[in-house]
Amino acid sequence: MAAKTYDRQNPAFYALLVALVVMAVGPIVMMLTTSLKLNVDIMSDSSSLLFMPTLRNYETALCDFLWYEADHITFCDKTFGRALVNSLISALVSTVLTLVMGCMAAYALVRFRFMGRDTVSLSTLAMRMVPPAVLLVPVFGIWTFQFGIDGTRAGIILVYVAMNLPFVIWILQSFIVQVPIQLEEAARMDGAGPFQVFFLVVLPLIKPGLAAAAIFTFRVAWNEFLLANALADRNSRTVPVTIVNSITEFDIDWGVIMATGMLLAVPPIIFTFVASRQIITGMTAGAVKG
Amino acid sequence: MQIANANRLTPYLFLAPAAVIMAVALLYPIGYMIYASFLDWNPSQRIGEAEFVGLRNYIGLLNDAAFLESFWVTIKFAAVVVTIEMVLGVGLALLLDRNIRGMSALRTLFILPMMIAPIVVGLMWRYMYHPSVGIFNKTLKSLGFDPIPWLSDGNWAFASVVIADVWQWTPFIFILSLAALQSLPQSAMEAARIDGATGWQQIVYIKLPLMMPVLIVTLLLRLIDAFKVLEVILVLTNGGPGLSTEILSLRISRTASEFRELGEAAAMSNYLLILLVILTFAMFAYNKAVEARTARLRKAAEEDL
Secondary structure (H helix, E strand, O other): OOOOOOOOOOHHHHHHHHHHHHHHHHHHHHHHHHHOOOHHHHHOOOOOOOOOOOOHHHHHHOHHHOOOOOOOOOOOOOHHHHHHHHHHHHHHHHHHHHHHHHHHHHHHHHHOOOOOHHHHHHHHHHHHHOOHHHHHHHHHHHHHHHHOOOOOHHHHHHHHHHHHHHHHHHHHHHHHOOOOHHHHHHHHHOOOOHHHHHHHHHHHHOHHHHHHHHHHHHHHHHHOOHHHHHHOOOOOOOHHHHHHHHHOOOOOOHHHHHHHHHHHHHHHHHHHHHHHHHHHHHHHHHHHOO | OHHHHHHHHHHHHHHHHHHHHHHHHHHHHHHHHHHHOOEEOOOOOOHHHOEEOOOHHHHHHHOOHHHHHHHHHHHHHHHHHHHHHHHHHHHHHHHHOOOOOOHHHHHHHHHHHHHOOHHHHHHHHHHHHOOOOOHHHHHHHHOOOOOOOOOOOHHHHHHHHHHHHHHHHHHHHHHHHHHHHHOOOHHHHHHHHHOOOOHHHHHHHHHHHHHHHHHHHHHHHHHHHHOOOOHHHHHHOOOOOOOOOOOHHHHHHHHHHOOOOHHHHHHHHHHHHHHHHHHHHHHHHHHHHHHHHHHHHHHHHHHHO
């Protein structure tokens, strides 16, 4: 194939592009630089570009994981470290569970067609529309009084799985439809059972869809605040909850709080750079293809 | 015989886990909420002990000035935010729909703001709006202007919240409209160019009408999401000053946790849900109408042949 050629544009166009990129990324860069500053530097009036980067704020936030003694830490507040572990566990477990269940359900809906695609997309849309704030009261009541799983990671994971399932089923459906049925028939001819067909033939073919679904699920679970705040107790708090708790304090320690914010932002940022194509597919699948 | 049975059961086996989870943790809570909205219920009671009060919560809310205010703030917020984002997003997509190097890198950078946690977005903007250490007021001061009370004055606080949301979500509209633009039929564009249409004429008469179905869906998706915004505002202003930025989601969570009125919070949730149901149905009806229209047109075209 011949090399792709690009049109030349005038300089004003490139200036606009640069301005847009600065606007999109600027606040994130600013958070990063602030998290690398001492509070003296944050408060000073002088220009913000000249400072000695330091990891102190990260050391303070992650003090219970340090393998060395940081001499500026006099008292180690373990809240954030514990929250990070909680966040990781609940996001990862709920992602895995959602994907497994979502895949199976999507496959059944596509291949055995005992419900129209319309019904499914209508109910997905309906579920997408439910704001987390609406789930707040009932989930709190039910989890506390009926299931007795308030304040546990299992309780939080259960809500996240339920919240994400409709979207995951919807996305995966559009990928499974594209798998040629002949492949499955051939496998069945060779003596594979329905479960073997599903795990050994279909799953490997819809990897891009799985990636998109996994990223979206992980992101929702990792970023969610409201329900985690209502359900979690001291030991199962996730990172967003601890961040919100620490900014309602009177005296905000900007350096440390920006470091925790940065740590919370890192996994989604990594996903964006690694799999932006899948993310865009997932985002546009709903609207553009219909 | 047994194999045939297993085959018939397979779809149910595949569906069961997802169906059970959704029934237990999504449908049941929603039903529970509808029931709870008819109760006078506080968090220390079991639901069975709560008193049944009929429609009192709903009627009380309609006479509650604070609730009406936050309902109005929610609608104002959604309308303003979605309008600005649509104009900016579609405009940028039309402008940047060119054959340039590094377009995919650009798109990657643009989706960053929506991937990171809303809590973190709120945090960044709160820092930038900070009266003394924030970049906006620092810049204003060094240029000799008066500092702006970003988060402490009602009107400015609303504007600040809108700006933060526009920053986070304009890329969503941009990416969807860019995808729509790039999937337009090239033949239509070429025909317009040959007929001598100027750039503006191409945009107004060819591109925008052809993009319209995607734009409407994008608009409604964004509108639905705008009603769900909570964390950014919580971190930035916590609804204040006064009630100037207290959107409905925030009020629901405060009614439940601070005022301990679960029944009232549930009734509020129901009002919000009704609003969203109307929007969603509008979207679905529109989709159906468009499908019907294209089907009719195709049929007419086939009959002409």
